Amino acid sequence: MKILVVVDSINIEDSSGSKANVALIKNLAEAGFEVFVFHYTLKNIQLEGIQCIAITEIKYSTLYFLSRLQRILSRSFNISVAPLLEKIFGFSFTFFNDTNSIIKCLKKMTFEPDLVLTLSKGGSFRPHYAVLKCPELHRNWMAYIHDPYPFHFYPRPYTWVESSYKQKEIFFAKVSEKAKYSAFPSQLLLEWMGSFYPNFLKTGVVIPHQNARYEIQNQDFPSYFDPLKFNLLHAGNLMKPRSPEGLIEGLLLFFDKNKDARDEVRLLLLGPSSNYSAMLDNYEKIIPELIVYNKSFLFDDVYNIQKNTSVNIIIEAKSEISPFLPAKFPHCVEANKTILSLSPYLSEVKRLLGVDYEYWSEVDDCLKISELIEQLYYLWKEDPDKLLLNRVDLQDYLSVNYLKQLINNLENNNIV
Known part of the structure; x- marks a missing residue:
């Protein structure tokens, strides 16, 4: 054809x-x-x-x-x-x-x-x-x-x-x-x-x-990324409706309960975030474990980090429905790391991950997000391979x- x-x-x-x-x-x-x-x-x-x-x-x-x-x-x-x-x-x-x-x-x-x-x-x-x-x-x-x-x-x-x-x-x-x-x-x-x-x-x-074949050209990590730590990564544009506040507040609740984890945990927000500059500046002053880079990145650099992080995060707007399939979803599936989905209940991401997928929360449910971070952190402590996504069905679909x-x-x- x-x-x-x-x-x-x-x-x-x-x-x-x-x-x-x-x-x-x-x-x-x-x-x-x-x-x-x-x-x-x-x-x-x-x-x-x-x-x-x-x-x-x-x-x-x-x-x-x-x-x-x-x-x-x-x-x-x-x-x-x-x-x-x-x-x-x-x-x-x-x-x-x-x-x-x-x-x-x-x-x-x-x-x-x-x-x-x-x-x-x-x-x-x-x-x-x-x-x-x-x-x-x-x-x-x-x-x-x-x-x-x-x-x-x-x-x-x-x-x-x-x-x-x-x-x-x-x-x-x-x-x-x-x-x-x-x-x-x-x-x-x-x-x-x-x-x-x-x-x-x-x-x-x-x-x-x-998912298309792509060979990473530069496999060196930037100074702010340590692959040996428990890294929570959101890569992409934080548009105005996609607030990271619930995620950050969930991280703070996790730290309140797990103070010893601070040395091992990092939350990385990589990508344009001008809509939340003031808020993120304030959080960075009190959370040294939060790393924010408000700029666009080369795909090669971001994809390398996505494949070597512990958890990839998808943030969607607080809404009744999210019919979008984020363009980064295939990259997260290919990275083969657990996806933390912060999406409406009725969303394409949740539909594809499945009704029984446990690492999902509404974007503003700070308590649940903290519980999910805690669960993922202790799985990582046991064995980082326990955070592999291993979704052959999604790999085939894409x-x-x-x-x-x-x-x-x-x-x-x-x-x-």
């Missing part, structure tokens, strides 16, 4: 979404499919063994000029016209110029795909908009929906209403109607989006974020073999 992938970015250092997209692309190729990639990274990035074409941005157009004028007004004069313009047009001038750039590239394509897969990141969905404007591709189109869209369809507390919400609703309704099939990284997200766009329930399949079987089943059932 020939698969055309139209993707925002294949730079794994720019976001967790790009890491997930690249893992999926690599596994499609490893599964034996002929993969051709158009990407809008605006850099000449290549993936080994895969033909990748960097889409060129259109720089001689009215839209390009207007987008740069808008940027100058915003940066130099602090004049933001974006809300007004997007309320009128639905999207920014930059968005329209970007999608036109993608469309121009697609119109020149000589590759004849059996499947057209659109992947995006963040809240842009530019590849989806571009392919929507190419009706000749709709009969083979699979629209991959990585997150809820538009933003007012996010569950609380993430939800917020954009000035252009109505146009974005119309855009995604068309995606749900025109795409031959849709794909989602989680079962809960498929059901969630299907409640707003019922056609997704007819066309949707679950393609989870992938693997290239499962992906190959899923795509082949679509083809055999004449969906493709």
